[in-house]
Amino acid sequence: MKTLLDHNQLNITLQRLAHQLIENHLNFSDTAIIGIQPRGVLLSDRIAALVQKITKQKHIDYGRLDITFYRDDIHQGNEIHVPRKTDIEFSIEGRNVILIDDVLHTGRTIRSAMDALIDFGRPKSVELLVLVDRRFSRELPIQPDYIGHTVDTIMTQKVKVYWAEEDKKDEVVLID
């Protein structure tokens, strides 16, 4: 097991990602942040809070998206997933949407998320922010716009992101 980002490095990375978002989206008036359930939401909670703090906006549109019903692997012999809550309390029609997930691996989750998102309306644009990009392991032509950390991994390895809210520590590790 190898630590990719410790507590301090993770915080610096989150700060950088929040600033990069603000650089492109300024006051977020035309932009919405949407985290992917379940683990992406822990990251998007942090990012949305940071963006709001730095921009001093009273309100930014922030939602959570569950993609269970859009997965393409329910008949691949995997254990069936019980869905989490989707809450998108605003219209995404004509908005810039930033999708957030913790780890980008094959790209299939993001494919499902885009399908799910389109059922809520037609966004002007969709960008992708991930904390860890497992580069060279993509099965679909999907690339992130904002990357916290890039790693080269093989299929059998696992990247795990721990969050203080759920796991009592902030850390990103690579498990062999």
Add this chain to the structure above:
Amino acid sequence: MSLSVKHLLGIKELKTEDIQTIFRTADNFKQVLQRPIKKVPTLRDTTVANVFFENSTRTRISFELAEKRLSADVVNFSASGSSVSKGETLIDTVNNILAMKVDMVVMRHSASGAPWFLAEHIDASIINAGDGINEHPTQALLDAFSMRERLGDLKGKRIAIIGDIMHSRVALSNIFCLQKLGAEVMVAGPPTLIPKYIQDLGVKVEYDVKKALQWCQVANVLRIQLERQNKPLFSTLREYALFYGINRQMLDDMKKDIVIMHPGPINRGVEINSDVADSKQSIILDQVENGVAIRMAVIYLLSGKRDLEE
């Protein structure tokens, strides 16, 4: 996290956790049904056959909508006008349907136990949409789901099932489901319509409907099933309505508000009066709405089972 069973034959075989998993999943589907696009692509690769050997409006439309909103392909079969009238057996009929690459069968049959019999002989997942006077599991799930929406956790809640208990598959499935969720259950109605020894299931028995209403927080009123009675068990419908029918006056005489439910179809003026069925206390149409979400959840959760078996 999936169900402990491959088929949904009866509530009797479900674990409490299975029921909770179905409810959690149905919560999400209910949310999907409130969106402008009420459809998800989850079961694009699945074909479901609705095989109905007995009449149905609600259940059949509800299952069909649930399947379509999951993007499954649907074929409908009803016994009237089919080869069943030429003497084809149940297994032959279903195997012929399955030979056309159907993955799941939703079946209603007038013989109690028919889905269990079928489950022993075919590979596809079976969902029981009502068998004779035995079980109607999805109805019980949507009833309990609707009660949970009103009352929260059903643990310790008092629920009365009133009417024709003897001929009702809804009653039996409701009893199993509510007890698994920790509720107290009472059955009430005329003695001729309540099976002997039903108290062995752990339910209270009451022959005075007013007392039952006084005791309960929810009254699930059942239809008088005239088509299943081959000898009269009460003298006239008018007499039944007079002694066992629920009317506005009875509810107004009580100091509390109880929730009124009915699985449909309603015999208005017999087991329930219009001024009760259409009142604010009634959640009859919520039950119908929740039925689609519950059935989507059951079909979704069972669909994952199919490849695990292979």
